[in-house]
Amino acid sequence: MTDQAEPTTWVGRSLPRFEDPAILRGWGTYVADIAAHDHGCLYAVFVRSPLASGVLREVSAPAHVRMITAADLAEVHPIAPALTRPDYVTVETPILAHDVVRFVGEPVALVLGDTPAEAEDAAELVSVEIDPLPPVLDASAAVLPDSPLVHPADFPGDPNTVVDGRITTGGYDEVSRGAAHTVEIEVSCSRQSAMPMEARASHAAYDRGSGRVTLSTTTQMPHVVRTGIADCLGIPEDDLRVIAPDVGGGFGAKMALAREDVALVHTARRLRRNLAWVETREENFLASWHSREQRYRVTGSFTEAGELVALGADIVADVGAYSCYPVTYGVEPLMAMAELPGPYRVAEYAVRARAVLSNKCPIAPYRGVSRPVQTLAMERLMDVAALQLGIDRLELRELNLVRDYPHRGPSGLIIDESSHLEALARAAELMDVEEFRERQRAALAQGRYLGQGFSCFAERTGYGTPAFAARSMVITPGYEQVQLAFDPSGGLVLRIGASPHGQGLRTSLAQVVADELGVDPGVVRVVHSDTDQTPYGWGSFGSRAMVIAGGATRRAGADLRDKVTRIAADMMECDPADVELAEGRATVRGTDRSVSIPDITRRAFHSSHLLAEDDVPGLDTTAFYNPGGTFSNAVHAAEVEVEASSGHVRITRFLVVEDAGVLVxxxxVEGQVRGGIAQGIANALYEELIYDDAGNLxxxxxxxxxxxxxQEVPQIEIHHLHSHSDQTITGAKGVGEGGTIGAPGAVLNAVSDALSPLGVGFTHMPVTPAMVRTAIRSATETTHSSTTSGGTR
Amino acid sequence: MNQVPLRLYVNGERHDVTVEPRKTLADVLREDCGLTGTHLGCEHGVCGACTILADGQPIRACLMFAVQAEGMSLRTVEGLAPDDEELHPVQRAFWKHHGLQCGFCTPGFLMLAAGTLEEDPDRSDEELVDILSSNLCRCTGYQNILTATKAAAAEMRE
Amino acid sequence: MKPSSFEYVRPESLAETLDLLHQDPEESKVLAGGQSLVPMMNFRLARPSRLIDINRVPGLAGTRVEGDRLVIGTRTRHLAVQNMSGADPLARLLRSAAAHVGHLPIRTRGTFGGSLAHSDAASEWCLIARLLDATMVVESRARGRREIPAADFFLSIFTTAMEPDELLVEVSLPRLGDEHRTGFAEFARRAGDFAIVAVTTDLAVEKGVVTHARVCIGGVADTPFRSGAAEATLVGQRLDDDIATSPLARAAAEAAASEVDPPSDAHGDAPYRRDLVRAMLTSSLAQGVAR
Structure with a gap:
């Protein structure tokens, strides 16, 4: 629970969410609901490639099947997200495959039906002829000279290599050569799916009067979707309105432009009909963005005393067959390259980070992007090094954690005011390491394996344009703007470019406004996720909305407060400095003279001739915020019991000490942390997307x-710290991704700790029961057992 | 096309619809009865977003054809609250304890919890965890769903 | 994920059901709980042209005792089995296995007979039917009633010895005296999922010595697998109180693990399944003794 006392401000209170009553009654509106209520719309089904790689010879269907193929989209531009880095190779994503198919699930044709079932019936009649080609399925083979190419691009370096980033600090070679200890590990992660409970869906409504299409779609970034589709279709953005109604979770998988949406809008315009597409769960797994198939070879150079003086890494991300718009397939390797050192002071750093194409579903961001794997790499490195150097694992971390702020890391990132040492000390105390060691020994004597693991991380949040510009993004996201306006009756509307889908921003932002204007948060209506109704913005992703949209909101509130105060002072003939806003009224401080907000708004709109000469009529403002970024931080700690006979891992305790600054x-916030940890645990122990040798999912x-x-997700204890950073206007730091980032490292360290008596350790996630059993079996069958198929100890 | 007339009783109201036998109960509730509070998350019975009550018992509405539901008393999330002012104790508890984020799985969890607790509010924590493990949630990490269900149980026991 | 088109019929008597099956046996499929069939239809992996819904046919649900047999009607829901009364070893075994069948909203609809007719080699009821040498009572208009012993019933995954025009009407299980020690253990990575490996055991114990042993394993073959080797290992041996760590359990587990020839797939390779056979067999034996 929060350590704060009940505050006097709205910010800081656990207000029940304004979003909830409608959802709880079943009155939410998700995209598929719009389709269900539209009895006139046609349903689209996408026919998808059954092969991982091949030449597309023919797509045909009986005449009565209403089918759209690439030939019908000749004038539609492909999606071609780009970075301006010299090592970046741009590949184009056609809206529907033509000539070549590049992954199982790639859309080849769109078929329409009067009902979803009839559309499926029709799709079954489509015949797709493909001459198979050998698929590229393994990143290490894909970069070899004789590898088939996923795209016939001009690769400046190795085949299929579309990003090849490097950083080497000046002293790296010398320092790493001279180090007392070198610790090498290889860490990897299976492909992941963000798997929101709501798969994707879109409804394109064509308005005959205006010729405009309103696309309701499951996106985290409606404005960017509008830009992307308009650019593909070559139409003015205003011909398209994009709405993200209630969205059933995104976690990153809904922040990339969908080829399906481009096809749908194009077809709706051509047929002048309403169209709907509701993705099935199977399609969602096949074609809706994968993530995190990454391998890290990490070398840590330590002094005798345990100081990490140099860090080397070779990082390869298997990014699938196409890029993603707008962040590109550079997102995983480039984030890993910039952020691998995390919360540790590393002076010398040498890293190579590559994105390699394969004949698999393309990747897009998923909660934490690379950081769950990065953090796993660093935290396994710490535990392995601690064993190798004979230093206590928490002391080793303490020795190397960032302690002075701001801290400039070797890739140029600046960590603002944080609390790494405090968080670690608190977690160690709460987990009572000594007491645990006793229990662990006692259990081992009975043949039971208990383990405890820690994981420290710095979560970069609220990235503004400078952070994205550093990645050389052609489309550079980052800022947010908000519009805050009173209406004449005193009603208050906040319009934001961010696009929440479960994060409760309507409540949190209303709390921020309420404090600035002395009103009840219940009167603040927050409008979002509609390009006709909101200012251009980048949506909700990357633990950014509360920091950036929150900061802009506070600025807007302060601006409007000044104007309200000025008018009130005029009305009450007092000094504006003496006006105080509270409980929906402006009062002359220390008196009972007051006017209500509606009195003030009426004057601003309807008696504007009484306003000061330089005041414009009305009461509204637009504010903007573009921060450099701020870091939240946390330590996760897990206790597990490993059942040796089945390989089953049960998490018996999970604790978080986290610092997200001011908790609005x-x-x-705690909901975000818990939900993130559940996904981190899923990543660590349960979930993986598996392709067979032919490239079938x-x-x-x-x-x-x-x-x-x-049953599988434990109760999670949360403890808060509150550092004060001047890098965020509200004092809030982002927390959306932290849970997912920290949990895998803690879990894998705990499982490895449990099996350390057998010399078994794990560096690949997920760790499945079968892997645990295999490792135990080989450890107990052979006498020397320092390494296993599970990885380095 | 193979359409059959069908009379369904949902939340105490009669719905006369004409549907194909292949249409699942979930789809008919959503498209023909206009009750889109019942969500579809997987259509193969695992996620539980479509959980409703049929004759008081939780079922997967994606694994039953609407024609099979003729004569049954069906209850969906829209029928949980007594009226537009009051919420059902389970809804109130989910609100208070932040048992939902994106809300997509919420109707299924509410129906599962409400059906279970209306039958017997006196359930052990272990039983509740076992029952609530029937459905998937991707946002909350489940803890607040359990807390909320326990709170609702306590209220319903009174 | 929408099924292909079918004709829906809802007979109101057994005779009518059998007539319908008789008319068009190849293209018809019986719909009971639908918890396995409907997902397959949603994926269009099953596409029957006619569904015969037996949910309104009287007399197909419920359990009754007939002498030393327990008869379970084909349409008895999993939940009804889980809520069965009785303190005898069979009732306890059935209840404990029922708790592993999917989740509550699956158990309210899914049926005992439907699960057997589906013939998934890892499913709880198939294992128990094979363990206890149940008798399947099937009926058709052409051939009337006939009984199929469990040993002959399961032919392969999704395939039984029933003819297409036959309906599984009920299943008869032997009641077990107090000398029986039954157990059921399964391993799934996630609550409610199909087991990767499941083991169920029934020992008759007199004066501390195993006089009769049955061991049935799921997840290692196309059909429920009776481990003769494990059974032979157990019979005639004295049971320790702490069976889980006893040499006898270890020997039985090893015997079963050596005997099975499990498949490898994404859920587990053959060596892992053998490990699970050892672990689940031990756990099932321990359950029996703990009672």
Missing amino acids: NPQI VTTSLMDFLPPTM
């Missing part, structure tokens, strides 16, 4: 891809 709504149902249930 602590209950919402094997895990296409929820019986094969295993999101954990309530």
Whole structure:
């Protein structure tokens, strides 16, 4: 629970969310609901490639099947997201495949039906002829000279290599050569799916009068979707309105432009009809963005005393067959390259980070992007080094954690005021390491394996344009703007460019406004996720909305407060400095003279001739915020019991000490942390997307891809620290991704700790029961057992 | 096309619809009865977003054809609250304890919890965890769903 | 994820059901709980042209005792089995296995007979039917009633010895005396999922000595696998109180693990399944003794 006392401001209170009553009554409006209520719309089904790689010879269907193929989209531009880095190779994504198919699930044709079932019936009649080609399925083979190419591009370096980033600090070679200890590990992660509970869906409504299309779609970034589609279709953006109604979770998988949406809008315009597409769960696994298939070779150079003086890394991300718009397939390797050192002071750094194409579903960001794997790499490195150097693992971390702020890391990132040492000390105390060691020994004597693991991380949040510009993005996201306006009756509307989909921003931002204007947060209506109704913005992703949209909101509130105060002072003939706003009234401080907000707004709109000469009529403002970014931080700690006979891992305790600065709504913050940890645990122990040797996805149902249930996710204890950073206007730091980032390192360290008596350790996630058993079996069958198929100890 | 007339009783109201037998109960509730509070997350019975009550018992509405539901008393999330002012104790508890984020899985969890607790509010924590493990949630990490369900149970026991 | 088109019929008697099956046996599929069939239809992996819904046919649900047999109607829901009364070893075994069948909203609809007719080699009821040498009572208009012993019933995954025009009407299980020690253990990575490996055991114990042993394993073959080797290892041996760590359990587990020839797939390779056979067999034996 929060350590703060009940505050006197709205900010800091666990206000129940304004979003909830409608959702709880079943009155939410998700995209598929719009389609369900539109009895006149046609349903689209996408026919998808059954092969990983091949030459597309022919797509044909009986005459009565209403089918759209690439030939019908000749005038539509492909999606071609780009970075201006010299090592970046741009590949184009056609809206529907033509000539070549590049992954199982790639859309080849769009088929229409009067009902979803009839559209499926029609899709079954489509015949797709493909001459198979050998697929590229393994990143290490893909970069070899004789590898087939996923795209016939001009690769400046190795084949299929579309990003090849490097940083080497001046002293790296010398320092790493001279180090007392060198610790090398290889860390990897299976492909992941963000798997929001709501798969993707879109409804394109064509308005005959205006010729405009209103696209309701499951996106985290409606304005960017509008830009992307308008650019593909070559139409003015205003011909398209994009709405993200209630969105059933995104976690990053809904922040990339969908080819399906471009096809749908184009077809709706051409047919002048309303169209709907509701993705199935199977399609969601096949074609809706994967993530995190990464391998890290990490070398840590330590002094005798344990100081990490140099860090080397070779990072390869298997990014699938195409890029993603707007962040590109550079997102994983380039984030890993910039942020791998995390919370540790590393003076010398040499890193190579590559994105390699394959004939698999393209990747897009997923909660934490590279950081769950980065953090796993650093935290396993710390534990392995601690064993190798004979230093206590927490002391080793303490020795190397950033302690002075701001701290400039070797890639140029600046960590603002944080609390790494405090968080570690607190976590160690709460987990009572000594007491645990006793329990662990006692259990081992009975043949039971208990383990405890820690994971420290710095979560870069609220990236503004400078952070994205550093990645040389052609489309550079970052800022947010908001419009805050009173209406004449005193009603208050905040319009934001961010696009929440479960984060409770309507509540948190209302709390921020309420404090600035002395009103009840219940009167603040927050409008979002509609390009006709909101200022241009980048949406909700990357732990950014509360920092950036929150900062802009506070600025807007302050601006409007000045104007309200001025008018009130005029009305009450007092000094504006003496006016105080509270409980919906402006009062002359220390008196009972007051006017209500509606009195003031009426004057601003309807008696504007009484306003000061330089005041414009009305009461509204637009504010903007573009921060450099701020770091939240946390330590995660897990206790596990490993059942040796089955390989089953049970998490018996999970603790978080986290620092997200000011908590605007602590209950919402804790919800983000817990939900993130559940996904981190899922990543660590349960979930993986598996392709077979022919490039077929094997895990296409929820019986094969295993999101954990309530039985598998433990109760999570949360403790807060509150550092004061001047890098965020509200004092809030982002928390959306932290849970997912920290949990895998803690879990894998705990499992490895549990099995350390057998010399077994794990560096690949997820760690499945079968892997645990295999490792135990080989450790107990052979006498010398320092390494296992699970990885380095 | 193979359409059949069908009379369904949902939340105490009669719905006369004409549907194909292949249409699942979830789809008919959503498209023909206009009750889109019942969500579809997987259509193969694992996620539980479409959980509703049929004759008081939780079922997966994606694994039953609407024609099979003729004569049954069906209850969906829209029928949980007594009226537009009051919420059902389970809804109130989910609100108070932040048992939802994106809200997509919420109707399924509410129906599962409400059906279970209306039958017997006196359930052990272990039983509740077992029952609530029937459905998937991707946002909350489940803890607040359990807290909320326990709070609702306590209220319903009174 | 929408099924292909079918004709829906809802007979109101057993005779009518059998007539319908008789008319068009190849293209018809019986719909009971639908918890396995409907997902397959949604994926269009199953596309029957006619569904015969037996949910309104009287007399197909419920359990009754007939002498030393327990008869379970084909349409008895998993939940009804889980809520069965009785303190005898069979009732306890059935209840404990029922708790592993999917989740509550699956158990309210899914049926005992439907699960058997589906013939998934890892499913709880198939294992128990094979463990206890149940008798399947099937009926058709052409051939009337006949009984199929469990040993002959399961032919392969999704395939039974029933003819297409036959309906599984009920299943008869032997009641177990107090000398029986039954157990059921399964391993799934996630609550409610199909087991990777499941083991169920039934020992008759007199004066501390195993006089009769049955061991049935799921997840290692196309059909529920009776481990003769494990059974032979157990019979005639004295049971320790702490069976889980006893040499006898270890020997039985090893015997079973050596005997099975499990498949490898995404859920587990063959060596892992053998490990799970050892672990689950031990756990099932321990359950029996703990009672």
